[in-house]
Amino acid sequence: MVSSSGISFSGLGSGLDTQAIVAQLVSIERIPINTLQSRRGTEQRKLDLVGQLGDLVKNLQEKAEALSTPDEFYSYSSTISDESVATVTTDSNAQPGTHILDVQRMAATDRWAFDAVSVRDRNLASGEGEQISFKVGTTEYSLTLDPDESSLDSIASQIEAMAGETVSASVVNTGTEASPSFQLVLSSKVSGEEGRLTDIFSNVGQGPSATGEVLKLNYSPPSADGEPQSDNNITVGNDALAEVNGLLIRRSTNSFTEVLEGVTIDLRAQNQNGPVTITIDSDRTEVRGRIDEFVASYNEVMSFIDAQSTFTPSTDEDDNGGTTGLLFGDSIVSSVKRSIQSALFDVDIDTAINDSEGFSTLNLIGIEQDSDGQLSVNSAIFDEKFTENLPALMDLFADTDGFDNGGALPNTPGYTVDVSADSGLMDRLVRSIDQMFGRQESGDLEFNIEGIFDLRESAISDTIERYDSQIERREERLDSFEERLILQYATLEEVMAGLNAQSSALNAAFAG
Numbered sequence: 001m002v003s004s005s006g007i008s009f010s011g012l013g014s015g016l017d018t019q020a021i022v023a024q025l026v027s028i029e030r031i032p033i034n035t036l037q038s039r040r041g042t043e044q045r046k047l048d049l050v051g052q053l054g055d056l057v058k059n060l061q062e063k064a065e066a067l068s069t070p071d072e073f074y075s076y077s078s079t080i081s082d083e084s085v086a087t088v089t090t091d092s093n094a095q096p097g098t099h100i101l102d103v104q105r106m107a108a109t110d111r112w113a114f115d116a117v118s119v120r121d122r123n124l125a126s127g128e129g130e131q132i133s134f135k136v137g138t139t140e141y142s143l144t145l146d147p148d149e150s151s152l153d154s155i156a157s158q159i160e161a162m163a164g165e166t167v168s169a170s171v172v173n174t175g176t177e178a179s180p181s182f183q184l185v186l187s188s189k190v191s192g193e194e195g196r197l198t199d200i201f202s203n204v205g206q207g208p209s210a211t212g213e214v215l216k217l218n219y220s221p222p223s224a225d226g227e228p229q230s231d232n233n234i235t236v237g238n239d240a241l242a243e244v245n246g247l248l249i250r251r252s253t254n255s256f257t258e259v260l261e262g263v264t265i266d267l268r269a270q271n272q273n274g275p276v277t278i279t280i281d282s283d284r285t286e287v288r289g290r291i292d293e294f295v296a297s298y299n300e301v302m303s304f305i306d307a308q309s310t311f312t313p314s315t316d317e318d319d320n321g322g323t324t325g326l327l328f329g330d331s332i333v334s335s336v337k338r339s340i341q342s343a344l345f346d347v348d349i350d351t352a353i354n355d356s357e358g359f360s361t362l363n364l365i366g367i368e369q370d371s372d373g374q375l376s377v378n379s380a381i382f383d384e385k386f387t388e389n390l391p392a393l394m395d396l397f398a399d400t401d402g403f404d405n406g407g408a409l410p411n412t413p414g415y416t417v418d419v420s421a422d423s424g425l426m427d428r429l430v431r432s433i434d435q436m437f438g439r440q441e442s443g444d445l446e447f448n449i450e451g452i453f454d455l456r457e458s459a460i461s462d463t464i465e466r467y468d469s470q471i472e473r474r475e476e477r478l479d480s481f482e483e484r485l486i487l488q489y490a491t492l493e494e495v496m497a498g499l500n501a502q503s504s505a506l507n508a509a510f511a512g
Contacts, residue, residue, distance in 0.1 A: 022485045025481075025485060026481065030478060033474045033478065036467050036474070037471060039467060040467035040468065040471065043467065044464060047460045049325075049327055050457055050460065051457070053308075053327075053332070053336065056300050056301045057301060057340075057433055058437075059297050059300070060297040060301050060340070061430055061434075064426040064429045064430050064433075065426070066294070067291070067294060067397045068399065068424060068426035068427045068430055070398050071092040072287075072398065073287055073394035073397070073398065074092045074094075074282070075282070075283040075286040075287060076090040076094040076095075076283050077285070077286075078094075078278065078280050078281075079279045080276055081277040081278075082271075082276045083268075085271055086103065086265050086266060086267050086276070086278075087265075087266045088263060088264070088265055088266075088278055089263070089264045090262055090264075090280060091262045092262065094261060094262030094280050095280065096280055096282060097260075097280050099244060099260060099277070099280070100243075100245055100246070100276075100277060101278055102242065102243040102271055102275040103270050103271050104241040104248075105240060105241040106238075106240055106254055106267055107191045107238065107239055107251065107252060108192075108237060109187060109188045109189070109191045109237055110188040110195055110197050110233075110235065110236060111185060111186070111187045111188070111233075111234040112197055112200060112219075112232050112233055112234065113172070113185045113234050114183055114202065114215050114216065114232065115214075115216050115217060115232070116175070116182060117181075117183075118213065119180075119182070120153055120173075120180075121151045121152075122151055122213070123147060123148060123149070123151050123154075124152070124155075124205040124212070124215050125204055125207075126147070126205050126206070126212070127147060129144060130150070130205070131144050131201070131203060132155065132201070133199070134186070135198045135199045136163070136166045136167060136190065137190070137194055137195070139166070141159075152171045152184050153171055155169070155184060156169040165189070166189050167186055167187065167188055167189060167197070168186075169187075171184055185234070188237055190252070191237065191252055192237055192239040192240070192251070192252025192253065193237055193239050193252065194237075196236070196237040198221060200217055201219070202215050202216060202217055204216075218230045218231065218232050226238040239251060240252075240253065242256060243275075244260065244265075254266060255267075282390060284386055288377075288382070291377060292377065295367065295376065298375050299374050299375055302373050305333050305337050306372070307325055308326065308328060308333055310325060310328075331452075331456075332452055332453070332456040335436075339433075339435070340433075343428040343429040343431075343432040344425055344429060345362070345369075357392060358385070362425070364385075365382060365393055365396060366378035366384075395424070397424050397425055397426045399426075435451060436451045436453055437451045437453055437454070438450050438453075438454050
């Protein structure tokens with residue numbers, strides 16, 4: 001036992017284990033603190049569960065948003081009978097149909113090679129003022145060479161510096177290592193006829209004092225049908241030509257847009273075995289994938305809610321209690337479930353009565369709910385509805401005419417109610433979930449208020465803070481209590497030690 005002097009006297013005077021006695025008394029006094037800490041832990045777990053539920057609901061909202069606009073349903077897939085000829089991609093503006101493609105010519109970039117020289121690092125200019133010039137489109141380029149900076153590599157570098165945005169220049173050895181043959185090659189960076197190099201001119205090494213090799217090229221423009229007329233014209237910059245549904249189309253690149261609405265055709269090669277067929281069709285797989293993701297996310301939310309809302313009686317005869325979710329009876333669980341199901345299943349009676357084609361409810365298009373509240377997709381019914389009337393199927397999910405609350409003010413019951421003629425289920429659900437998190441939008445304005453998740457998390461956090469304060473105060477009192485016990489037992493040991501000493505002295509005196 002530690003006295004005020006810092007020395008342990010535990011049991012020296014009294015023979016009692018005073019340290020153990022103090023520990024037991026402190027342990028008894030700690031029982032209320034342990035109870036508070038247990039309750040605080042329960043509240044913290046509740047807070048974590050509310051956050052987990054919030055994450056599941058937000059994920060459900062993301063899946064609903066992916067089905068809330070018409071574009072999400074008008075996804076199209078494309079196939080082509082010969083992928084070596086072209087590839088085809090589509091967007092939401094595409095239309096189902098079959099088309100014939102005949103690739104007559106691929107787009108190419110213009111390339112010219114000057115006559116070969118034997119040494120790449122030898123200066124070629126024979127005097128001042130010698131030039132290389134050419135045009136790309138309507139832009140003219142002219143390079144006047146310094147005789148001391150006129151090797152092939154130097155000329156290539158100067159052309160790159162002058163016209164690098166539209167032309168690349170390189171030096172290529174077309175011979176062998178033992179017998180090299182170096183050629184300066186100019187390549188347009190712009191494909192098609194617009195990128196052709198024209199009026200190419202060079203008098204390098206051809207001056208009056210010329211004694212060595214010259215940089216020359218025979219410039220003859222290609223024919224009207226794009227055939228080269230000069231051996232120096234390695235490839236001719238031609239436009240791509242393709243016949244689509246009998247109409248001849250010309251493009252400067254091999255990518256064809258604005259030919260078929262919402263379709264991009266990227267050419268790969270000229271037809272070798274006749275025209276190919278392009279087929280555009282509604283992409284049922286992608287739409288069904290979004291539906292399946294939504295159903296799975298909905299089931300996750302409902303499984304979580306059911307797990308927290310279910311009381312399971314004990315099967316142990318010696319146990320009078322059962323097991324239940326920590327959020328059992330919590331208002332947020334019932335509120336979330338009610339809001340989600342109301343958005344999805346509270347269909348206008350008149351709409352359902354007047355629905356002669358069977359597109360007014362989820363159940364009618366094959367999204368069925370079982371006795372446990374779980375959703376599943378009846379593939380046979382869904383595929384039939386998809387094929388029968390895709391616009392009607394889309395209209396059940398998506399809002400086609402926009403949101404209109406009739407001018408209701410923020411924070412009023414009608415503010416998030418769509419009074420327009422059409423309101424898709426997914427759009428309703430997205431707005432309902434926004435309310436849960438306190439988000440309200442009107443046009444370009446967004447208002448943030450406290451939703452049910454904010455309120456519940458705030459209430460639980462306040463409870464945790466109160467427990468923290470109570471625990472802190474009780475810990476302080478317990479520390480003081482322990483210090484008093486230590487001092488009291490230390491004093492007891494000192495008194496008992498003194499009495500024992502007096503007793504020993506008296507016994508010794510009597511014995512003498």
